[in-house]
Amino acid sequence: MATDTIPTVADLERPVDDVPHEINKYDFITQTTGVFKARKGLNREVVAQISEMKSEPGWMRDFRLRSLEIFKSKPMPKWGGDIAIDFDDVYYYLKPTEGQSKNWDDVPKEIKETYDKLGIVEAEQKRLVAGVKAQFESEVVYGSLQEDLGKQGVLFTDTDTAVREHPELLRQYFGKIIPPEDNKFAALNSAVWSGGSFIYVPPGVHIEFPLQAYFRINAESMGQFERTLIIVDEGASVHYVEGCTAPMYTTESLHSAVVEVIVKKNGRARYTTIQNWANNIYNLVTKRAMAYQDSLMEWIDGNLGSHLTMKYPAVYMMEPGARGEILSIAFSSKGQHQDAGAKVVHCAPNTSSRIVSKSISKNGGRSSYRGLCKVEKGATGVKSNVVCDALILDHDSRSDTYPYIEVEEQDVSIEHEASVSRIGEEQLFYLMSRGLTEAEASSMIVSGFIEPLVRELPMEYAVEMNRLIELQMEGSVG
Amino acid sequence: MSKTLRIKNLHVCVEGKPILNGVNLTINRGETHALMGPNGSGKSTLGNAVMGHPSYEVTDGTIELVDADGTVTNVLEMDASERARAGLFMAFQRPMAIPGVKLADFMRHATSNVRNPDRKEGEGLIPMREFRKELKDKMGHLRMDLDFARRYVNDGFSGGEMKRAEILQMAMLKPKFAILDETDSGLDVDAVKLASESIAEISADAAADGAMGVLIITHHDKLLERNTPDFTHVILGGRIVETGGVELAKELHNDGYDRIRAAYPEAAKLNSEMAEEDAVTV
Numbered sequence: 165m166a167t168d169t170i171p172t173v174a175d176l177e178r179p180v181d182d183v184p185h186e187i188n189k190y191d192f193i194t195q196t197t198g199v200f201k202a203r204k205g206l207n208r209e210v211v212a213q214i215s216e217m218k219s220e221p222g223w224m225r226d227f228r229l230r231s232l233e234i235f236k237s238k239p240m241p242k243w244g245g246d247i248a249i250d251f252d253d254v255y256y257y258l259k260p261t262e263g264q265s266k267n268w269d270d271v272p273k274e275i276k277e278t279y280d281k282l283g284i285v286e287a288e289q290k291r292l293v294a295g296v297k298a299q300f301e302s303e304v305v306y307g308s309l310q311e312d313l314g315k316q317g318v319l320f321t322d323t324d325t326a327v328r329e330h331p332e333l334l335r336q337y338f339g340k341i342i343p344p345e346d347n348k349f350a351a352l353n354s355a356v357w358s359g360g361s362f363i364y365v366p367p368g369v370h371i372e373f374p375l376q377a378y379f380r381i382n383a384e385s386m387g388q389f390e391r392t393l394i395i396v397d398e399g400a401s402v403h404y405v406e407g408c409t410a411p412m413y414t415t416e417s418l419h420s421a422v423v424e425v426i427v428k429k430n431g432r433a434r435y436t437t438i439q440n441w442a443n444n445i446y447n448l449v450t451k452r453a454m455a456y457q458d459s460l461m462e463w464i465d466g467n468l469g470s471h472l473t474m475k476y477p478a479v480y481m482m483e484p485g486a487r488g489e490i491l492s493i494a495f496s497s498k499g500q501h502q503d504a505g506a507k508v509v510h511c512a513p514n515t516s517s518r519i520v521s522k523s524i525s526k527n528g529g530r531s532s533y534r535g536l537c538k539v540e541k542g543a544t545g546v547k548s549n550v551v552c553d554a555l556i557l558d559h560d561s562r563s564d565t566y567p568y569i570e571v572e573e574q575d576v577s578i579e580h581e582a583s584v585s586r587i588g589e590e591q592l593f594y595l596m597s598r599g600l601t602e603a604e605a606s607s608m609i610v611s612g613f614i615e616p617l618v619r620e621l622p623m624e625y626a627v628e629m630n631r632l633i634e635l636q637m638e639g640s641v642g
Numbered sequence: 643m644s645k646t647l648r649i650k651n652l653h654v655c656v657e658g659k660p661i662l663n664g665v666n667l668t669i670n671r672g673e674t675h676a677l678m679g680p681n682g683s684g685k686s687t688l689g690n691a692v693m694g695h696p697s698y699e700v701t702d703g704t705i706e707l708v709d710a711d712g713t714v715t716n717v718l719e720m721d722a723s724e725r726a727r728a729g730l731f732m733a734f735q736r737p738m739a740i741p742g743v744k745l746a747d748f749m750r751h752a753t754s755n756v757r758n759p760d761r762k763e764g765e766g767l768i769p770m771r772e773f774r775k776e777l778k779d780k781m782g783h784l785r786m787d788l789d790f791a792r793r794y795v796n797d798g799f800s801g802g803e804m805k806r807a808e809i810l811q812m813a814m815l816k817p818k819f820a821i822l823d824e825t826d827s828g829l830d831v832d833a834v835k836l837a838s839e840s841i842a843e844i845s846a847d848a849a850a851d852g853a854m855g856v857l858i859i860t861h862h863d864k865l866l867e868r869n870t871p872d873f874t875h876v877i878l879g880g881r882i883v884e885t886g887g888v889e890l891a892k893e894l895h896n897d898g899y900d901r902i903r904a905a906y907p908e909a910a911k912l913n914s915e916m917a918e919e920d921a922v923t924v
Contacts, residue, residue: 588738589696589697590738591738591740593693593694593695593722593738594734594737594738594740595740595748596694596722596723596726597694597722597723597725597731597732598726598748598752598755598756598811598815599723599726599727599751599752599753599755599756599759599815600723600751600752600755601723601755602721602723604751604755605723608740608743608751609740609743611742611743612740612741612742612743612794612795613741613742614742615741615742616742
C-alpha cells in the first residue's frame with residue numbers, strides 16, 4: 165500500500181453544518197473521526213486496500229478482485245428505479261474504531277450515543293434478544309451473545325471475524341447462494357463488503373429470543389456493504405432481526421447488502437428487517453435463502469425511507485416439503501420509490517410458498533410490487549399463494565404491480581390476488597365522527613392495513629413499526 | 643354545558659343537488675324526537691349534515707349548540723371530529739368496516755378524545771384497566787361477548803352485530819345529542835327490544851349534566867315503544883312538514899304516508915323526484 169493513499173485528518177472532517185433537518189428521530193449526525201477511511205472511488209487499489217486492512221486470506225482478496233471485474237462488466241439494471249449513482253464519488257470503506265467491543269462501555273462515546281438514541285442496548289438489557297451486533301459505517305463496533313448459546317455451539321459474529329476464525333464453515337457457503345455473477349450490486353458487494361452478521365446454529369438448537377443487528381450509516385457519501393450469512397443446521401431454528409438507519413445528507417449514500425441464508429432439513433429461519441433509511445439512500449439489496457427438505461424460511465421485510473429501494477427477498481425451495489414465506493411492507497412518500505417484492509422458486513415437488521405484500525404510497529411516493537413465482541420442471545404438487553395489496557393515500561401517489569409467473573409443470577396450484585385501494589372519505593368520516601382527528605383516522609386506517617404483517621413482528625418491533633408509520637403519517641393530511 | 647341542538651332553515655346539497663330545503667328542528671337534552679319519512683325524503687342527509695360529512699354541503703341555514711346560559715356555538719365551523727368532542731353522535735345506518743383495526747383499540751382512542759376534548763395527539767389514552775372494565779361492563783349490558791372487542795371494526799360483522807357495536811360506541815362516548823339512523827333496520831324483534839332498552843338506559847346515564855337529546859330516524863314504531871318520542875316529525879321533500887306527538891308515529895306506522903302526501907303535494911312531488919333519482923343512481 166502506497167503511503168499517499170492513507171487519508172489525512174483533514175480528509176476525515178467535513179462540514180456538516182449545512183445539513184438539512186427533517187423531523188425524524190434517526191436524523192442526527194454523530195461527529196466521529198474514525199481510524200481509517202479509504203479513498204473515494206472504486207478500483208483495484210481500493211478493493212485490495214480493504215482486503216489488506218482486514219488482513220484477509222488470499223482467497224478472499226481474489227474473490228473481491230474477481231467480483232470487481234464482474235461488477236464493471238455488468239450493465240446497470242434497466243428495470244426497477246432510476247439509479248443515478250456516481251460510483252467514483254462514494255467512500256467504500258470507513259473503519260470507525262479499532263476493533264470490536266464485547267462490553268458496551270468500551271464502545272467509543274460518540275458511537276455509543278448514536279446507538280443509545282436508537283435504543284439498541286435497551287432491548288438487550290431487557291433480555292428480549294439473545295445477541296446483538298451493531299455496525300457503524302463499515303465495521304461491527306459491538307457484539308454480544310448469551311453465554312449458554314455459545315456453549316451450545318451457536319456462532320454469532322461479524323462476517324469479518326468469521327473469515328478469520330471459522331474459514332472452513334464460511335467458505336463452504338459464502339458466495340454460493342448469491343454468487344457475484346448474480347447481479348451488478350451483488351458483484352459490488354462481493355468486491356467491497358465489510359461487516360454484516362455470520363450466524364451458525366448447530367443441529368437441533370432452537371434459539372428462543374431473536375438475534376439482533378443494527379446498521380447505521382453516519383458519514384456522507386458513504387457506502388455500506390454488509391454481508392450476512394446464516395446457516396441453520398438440521399432441525400435447528402433462529403430468528404434474526406435487523407434495523408437500519410441513516411441521517412439525511414445533501415448527497416446520496418449507498419446501501420448495498422448481500423444476505424445469504426441456508427436452512428437445512430427440518431430447520432426454520434425467520435429474517436426480519438425494518439429499514440428506515442434517510443430519503444437520499446439508495447438501498448439495493450440482494451437477499452436469498454435456500455430451503456431444504458421440510459424446512460421453513462420466512463422473510464419479513466419492512467421498507468420505509470430511502471430514495472430508491474430495490475429488494476426482492478427470495479426463497480429457493482430445493483427439496484421436497486420446503487416452505488417459503490415472504491411478508492413485506494413498503495411505505496413510500498415524496499421523492500421515494502420502493503420497488504420491492506419477493507421471489508419464490510420451487511425446485512422440488514410438494515413445496516409451498518406464500519407471499520403477502522402491502523404497500524402504502526403518499527405525497528407523490530411510488531410503490532411497486534415486483535414478484536416472481538417460478539416452478540421448475542419436475543416440481544409437481546407445488547402450492548403458491550400471492551396476495552399484494554396497495555393503499556394509495558392521495559392522487560399524486562402511485563402504485564404498480566409486476567407479477568411474473570413462470571411455470572414448467574402441470575400439477576401446481578398458483579393463486580395471485582392483487583388489490584389497490586384509496587383511503588375512503590367514508591372510512592375517514594366514520595372514524596372522525598367518533599372524535600378521532602383526520603390525522604389519527606388516516607394513521608389508524610394505515611395501521612389496520614398493515615396489521616396482518618405487523619402482528620408477525622416481535623413485540624418491540626411491532627410497536628416501533630407502528631410508531632414509524634405514525635411518524636410517516638404526520639403532516640400527511642390537510 | 644350545551645343544552646340544546648338547534649337547526650334552523652338548513653339547506654344541504656349533495657353533489658350539487660339540493661336534498662334538504664329548509665329544515666327547522668330544536669332538540670333539548672332529555673327529549674326524544676322521532677324523524678319519519680318515505681325513502682328519499684332526506685332523513686339520513688340530515689344526520690350526515692349534523693355530523694359534518696364533507697360531501698354534504700350546507701348551502702344555507704345554521705346548526706348550533708346552545709348552552710344553558712345562552713352561549714351559542716356554531717357547529718358548522720367544526721369538522722366531524724370536533725363535533726364528536728362537542729357531544730354529537732350518530733349511529734350509522736351502514737357503518738364502515740376498518741380492516742385491521744380492533745374495535746377495542748378504536749374505542750379507546752375515540753373515548754379518550756371525546757372525554758378529553760383538548761387531548762393532543764400522542765398524549766396519554768384512558769388507562770387500559772379502567773377502559774377495559776368499563777367496556778366489559780357496557781358489553782355485558784348489550785349481551786356482547788368480550789371477544790367481540792378484539793374483532794376488526796365492522797369487518798365481517800352481521801347486520802345485527804354492526805348495530806349493536808354502534809350502540810356500544812354510543813354507550814362509551816356518552817354523547818349529549820345522539821342521532822340513530824335506522825338503528826332498528828336489520829334487527830330481529832329481540833334485538834330491537836334490547837336496542838331500545840339500551841338506548842333508554844344510555845340516555846338516562848349519558849352525562850353527568852343531564853340526559854341525552856335523541857333523534858331516532860326510523861321507518862317503524864318498534865324502537866319507539868320503549869323510547870316514546872316527545873315529538874314526531876315527518877320529513878318530505880327535504881322539509882319537515884308536520885310535527886306531532888307519539889300518536890303521529892303510530893299513525894304513520896299503521897297508515898303510511900298517503901295522508902301526508904295529499905296534504906303537502908309540492909313536497910310530495912319533490913320527494914318522488916328525489917326518490918327516483920336515488921333509484922337511478924343505485
